[in-house]
Amino acid sequence: MLVLDRVGKTYPNGVHALGGVSLEVELGEIVALIGGSGCGKSTLLRAVAGLDPASEGTVMLDGERIGAPHEKIGIIFQEPRLLPWLKVSDNVGFGLGDRPKAERAERVITALRRVGLADKAGVWPRELSGGQAQRVAIARALVPRPEVLLLDEPFSALDAFTRTDLQDHLLDLWTDAKPTLILVTHDVDEAIVLADRIMVMWPRPGRIFDEIAVDLPRPRDRQSAAFDFVKRRVLTALDHSLNRTPPNTALEQRAEAGAAMWW
Amino acid sequence: MTIAAEGSLAQERSVGSRRSRFMRPALGLLLPVTLALVWEIVVRRGWASGRLAPPPSVIFSTFVDLARTGELQRDALVTLSRVAAGFGLGAVVATVVGAASGYSPTLRRLLDPSLQALRAIPSIAWIPLFILWLGIFEASKVTLIAFGVFFPVYLGLMGAIQSVDRKLVEVGRAFRLSDLEMVRRILLPAVLPAYVISLRAGLGLGWMFVVAAELMGASEGLGYLLIDGQQLGKPAEIVAAIVAFAIVGKATDWLIVLAAAPFLRWEDVVQHD
Numbered sequence: 001m002l003v004l005d006r007v008g009k010t011y012p013n014g015v016h017a018l019g020g021v022s023l024e025v026e027l028g029e030i031v032a033l034i035g036g037s038g039c040g041k042s043t044l045l046r047a048v049a050g051l052d053p054a055s056e057g058t059v060m061l062d063g064e065r066i067g068a069p070h071e072k073i074g075i076i077f078q079e080p081r082l083l084p085w086l087k088v089s090d091n092v093g094f095g096l097g098d099r100p101k102a103e104r105a106e107r108v109i110t111a112l113r114r115v116g117l118a119d120k121a122g123v124w125p126r127e128l129s130g131g132q133a134q135r136v137a138i139a140r141a142l143v144p145r146p147e148v149l150l151l152d153e154p155f156s157a158l159d160a161f162t163r164t165d166l167q168d169h170l171l172d173l174w175t176d177a178k179p180t181l182i183l184v185t186h187d188v189d190e191a192i193v194l195a196d197r198i199m200v201m202w203p204r205p206g207r208i209f210d211e212i213a214v215d216l217p218r219p220r221d222r223q224s225a226a227f228d229f230v231k232r233r234v235l236t237a238l239d240h241s242l243n244r245t246p247p248n249t250a251l252e253q254r255a256e257a258g259a260a261m262w263w
Numbered sequence: 264m265t266i267a268a269e270g271s272l273a274q275e276r277s278v279g280s281r282r283s284r285f286m287r288p289a290l291g292l293l294l295p296v297t298l299a300l301v302w303e304i305v306v307r308r309g310w311a312s313g314r315l316a317p318p319p320s321v322i323f324s325t326f327v328d329l330a331r332t333g334e335l336q337r338d339a340l341v342t343l344s345r346v347a348a349g350f351g352l353g354a355v356v357a358t359v360v361g362a363a364s365g366y367s368p369t370l371r372r373l374l375d376p377s378l379q380a381l382r383a384i385p386s387i388a389w390i391p392l393f394i395l396w397l398g399i400f401e402a403s404k405v406t407l408i409a410f411g412v413f414f415p416v417y418l419g420l421m422g423a424i425q426s427v428d429r430k431l432v433e434v435g436r437a438f439r440l441s442d443l444e445m446v447r448r449i450l451l452p453a454v455l456p457a458y459v460i461s462l463r464a465g466l467g468l469g470w471m472f473v474v475a476a477e478l479m480g481a482s483e484g485l486g487y488l489l490i491d492g493q494q495l496g497k498p499a500e501i502v503a504a505i506v507a508f509a510i511v512g513k514a515t516d517w518l519i520v521l522a523a524a525p526f527l528r529w530e531d532v533v534q535h536d
Binding site for chain 2: 049051068069070071074075077079081083084085086087094095097124125126
C-alpha cells in the first residue's frame with residue numbers, strides 16, 4: 001500500500017507548491033489526480049517518484065520510506081524521453097542493466113509485442129511517431145515490473161485519437177500485472193476512463209479538494225449516461241476548486257444544469 | 264495518394280539522392296578547379312609572369328619532383344607524427360579535465376577561470392617560452408601543438424556536458440543509475456556529437472600550431488619546406504607545401520569523421536554526411 005502522510009513541498013525560492021496532502025492508495029488501484037495549473041499535482045507525483053523529495057510529510061510504500069527513486073516505482077513523463085542513441089529494444093531494456101542478456105532480450109521482445117511494436121525493435125527513436133514513442137516509453141517503464149507506476153500527463157502531447165487509443169491500451173496493459181497507477185492529467189475523460197478514484201486538487205498551495213469514486217465497470221463507455229454523470233460531478237468539483245468556495249446546494253444546482261465552466 | 268503513386272515518388276527520391284550524392288563532392292571541387300584553370304590560362308597567355316604565383320602546372324611538377332626524391336613524403340610524415348603526438352596528448356588531457364569540469368561544479372569553479380585566462384593568450388606568444396623551457400627540438404613542438412589542441416576540446420566537452428538535456432538525466436535518475444553509470448550510459452553518449460566536433464576543431468588548431476612550431480626552427484617537416492622555399496626563392500615549393508598541408512590535414516579530419524560515423528548514426532539531424 002502507498003501511504004502519503006501530509007506531504008508538502010516548498011521550493012527553495014519560497015514557492016509553496018504543496019500544502020499537506022494525505023492519501024492512501026491500495027495495491028492495484030488506479031488513482032487520477034486532476035486540477036488546474038499550479039495545484040501541485042505534478043509536484044506530488046515527483047515527490048512520490050523520489051525525483052523531488054517532499055519537504056514535509058512522508059511517502060511510504062509497503063512500510064518503506066520513499067525519499068529517492070525506488071526500484072518498485074516507475075514513472076512515465078509527458079514526453080517519451082527515449083534515449084536517442086539507443087535503438088528501441090535497447091531503450092526498452094534500459095532498466096534491466098544487471099540482468100543476463102538472454103533474459104533481457106526475452107523480456108524486451110515480450111514487452112514490445114505487448115505494446116504492438118515488435119517490428120520496431122531495431123529502429124532509432126527519431127524514426128518513431130509521437131504515439132509510438134510514448135508506447136515504447138510505457139514498455140520501458142513496465143519491463144522492470146514496478147509495483148507502482150506514476151504517469152505525469154502521459155498523453156497530453158498527443159492528438160485526440162492517439163490519446164483515446166493509448167488510454168485503452170494502458171488499461172489493457174494494466175490488467176497484466178495490475179500495478180498501482182497514479183495518473184496526473186488535465187483531461188477529465190481520461191481520468192474517468194481509467195481511474196477508480198479521482199482526486200480533484202486545488203491550488204496555492206496544492207491540496208486535495210474532493211475525492212470522486214468512479215464505480216463503473218470496465219471497460220467504460222465514454223458515451224454512456226453514467227459516464228456523463230461522473231463527468232459532470234468532476235467538472236463541478238473542478239469549478240468549485242478554482243473558485244475556492246465550498247460546495248453548497250445553490251451552486252450544485254446551477255452546475256447540474258450544465259453551467260459548469262471548466263475552461 | 265495511391266500506393267502506386269507513393270511507390271514511384273519514393274523511387275524518384277532515391278534516384279534523386281543517388282544523383283545528388285555524386286553531385287555533392289563534384290560541386291565542392293567546382294570552384295577551386297575553375298580558379299586553377301583560369302590562372303593556368305592567364306600565365307600561359309603571358310598576361311602574368313607566374314613567377315611569384317606559379318600556375319598549377321608548375322606547382323604540380325614541383326610536387327612530383329619532391330615526391331620522387333622522397334623529400335615530400337619524409338617531411339609530410341614528420342609533420343604528421345608531430346601533429347599526431349600533440350593531438351593525442353592534448354586531446355586526452357582535455358577530455359579528462361573537460362569531463363571533470365563539466366560534471367563537477369566545484370572543480371569547474373576551481374579550474375575554469377585559470378584555463379580561460381590561459382586560452383585568452385595568443386597561442387604564438389607561447390613559442391619563445393616553450394623553446395626556452397623545452398628546447399628547440401621535438402618536445403617544445405609537440406607541447407605547443409598539444410596546448411593548441413587542448414582548448415577547443417576542453418571547452419567543447421565541458422559545454423556539451425553542461426548542456427545535456429535535463430529530461431534525459433532524469434530518466435537516468437528514475438532508473439537509479441550510479442554516478443559512474445550516469446556518465447557512461449547517459450552523459451557520454453549524449454555529448455558524443457559535440458565531442459567529435461570539438462576534436463575536429465582541436466585537430467584543425469593542431470595543424471595551425473605545427474606550422475608555427477616548424478616555422479620557428481625545424482630541419483624537416485612541411486613547415487620547414489615553407490621556410491626553405493622562402494629562403495631559396497622557390498614559390499612553387501611553398502605552394503606545394505601548402506597543398507600538401509591541405510591534403511594531409513583534410514585527410515586527418517576525414518579520419519575522425521570516418522571513425523566517429525558509426526557511433527553517430529542515431530542523430531536526429533537534417534542530413535547525415
